[in-house]
Amino acid sequence: MAIGVKVLERPIEQTSYVRATLSGMALTLKHLFARDTVTIQYPEEKWSLSPRWRGTHRMLTTEDGKAKCVACGLCPTVCPANCIKLVPGEDEKGNRYPLLFEIDEFRCIFCGYCQEVCPEEAIHVGRHYENSEYSREGFVYDLERLMAQTHPVCEMWDPADPKGE
């Protein structure tokens, strides 16, 4: 026996293999007939996500269908995973808008800082998690794709209301 192995001593007259076996088998039989299954049949039933779930991003739009983003550059700055690529542009009226806005969902750590930092409440993390692709490139979401997302967005944690009530 190896040195240092923890040896648990029990009085020999209390150890009974047959009885231990039978009680174990009674337990498994009980579970066989009275099951306490918590399995969720995934594609058919889905887990209800928390309102604070941070998942796939979504870009909110104004009434006329344009992105709310003003290309201020806060989200790529705050992003700890460096997954947001933003090239700002300016139209003839002097309004800033994103020429290029890409989020690499594969790189993202879903911390939600982008949503917290956004002054226009444009970029959001969403209550959505089913984003699978056949290639890595497919995970780079451009502006159109971010705007096309329809899932509900995350309600961020509010220090004034820590329980979310």
Added chain:
Amino acid sequence: MIESSFPLLQAGLQVQPLAVVEGPEHFKAWLVATIVKMLILFTIYLVGVALLTLAERKIAGWIQDRLGPNRVGPGGIAQPLADGLKNIMKEETYPGAAYKPLFILAPAFSFIPALMTMAVIPFGAPWYSRWGVIDMSIAPIPIGFLYILAISSLGVYGIVIAGWSSNNKYALLGGLRSSAQMISYEIAMGMATIPVLLLSGNVSLSAIVAQQTSGQWPLAWNFFGCTIAFFIFFVSAFAETNRLPFDLPEAESELIAGYHSEYSAMKFSMFFIAEYANMVTASALMATLFFGGWDIPFTLWDNNAHSLVASLATAFFFFVKILTFVFIFMWVRWTLPRFRYDQLMSLGWKFMLPLALTYIVAMAGTIVGLNFAGYARGSWVFGLALLALNILFVVVVFLIIDRGRIISPAYSRLDRRNLEKLRQAALDRTRFHPAEAGD
């Protein structure tokens, strides 16, 4: 005296008419019947084995509060089909250092003996048809039981050869373990069945079944006459089929997958099928030897009806008995953890073998004594006397000996002084090398 000790030797031969081969007409009937029996039995057997893989996964799921496979077909019923398809389409890999001829043959070596054993087991009452007596077993050979012992020992070759030819240390260790395990438990298994053979006075399986159907119902079954033999056989059957708690040849936490570590695709599947086939065969043997074979409990009409209906009804009951045992196999598997290797060996050699030998002596003495007193097998007194002996044995074994002795805990191998010394050493070690002190 000798004749009276084996009152059923003659009776056994009478109730077991071999294939009638007088004249071409009978031969033709025998040939057709045999082919039909082969086709039907092996179709049921192989399809059943495939379905058992599903049953195992379902039962595992239910015991663990899961659902089990339920995606392919209604309730997952087509899962074996999907598994089979997958395994056939998968790439077969050959390890570079493997000895290829044996590597390829090993799955067959482990699969075929399981099927061969099934051929001699009587699965229904004989049918006295217009074309002669048709036995409800494919090959009703008169040395049935010896044949089974011989063939079931061949199963170990598949595993050992698989382990050796893979040229992999884990596979080799698995093969070695399985050979040690199977040989150890085969001895106990063979010894356990001697009381059954003593009672029936015949090694033919149909005679053993006939003898269990002839007496009063509960006492005639060998389970009540040879309870301890049944338990030894039962435990050995687990060891022989490499099922938990005796799955040391596989032991995934120690040996990856043991002897079939290097196998992929259909060759792995063959080992898997062989395990289930062995399980069915062991269950069939337990039903035949101890639970009256195809005998329908509580009734007597089936014993001498000799009609096709009786044959089919008894066959049905035989399959029910097999499935019950297969269920117990699975139930035990998902309950008990694996033995340590020393526990396995000491259980086989230091407990079951002496117990089996003692039991043989006790049973033989009782049978001789009862025969001297003028009670033959089949009478109430004989049955009750054996039952009393077995109750005595069960009490002694399961209530008195089973105190940390059947399966010995780790500390029982050390004497107290050594244990203290080891503990002190462990303490010193952690004191001087605090870095090693984990929990």
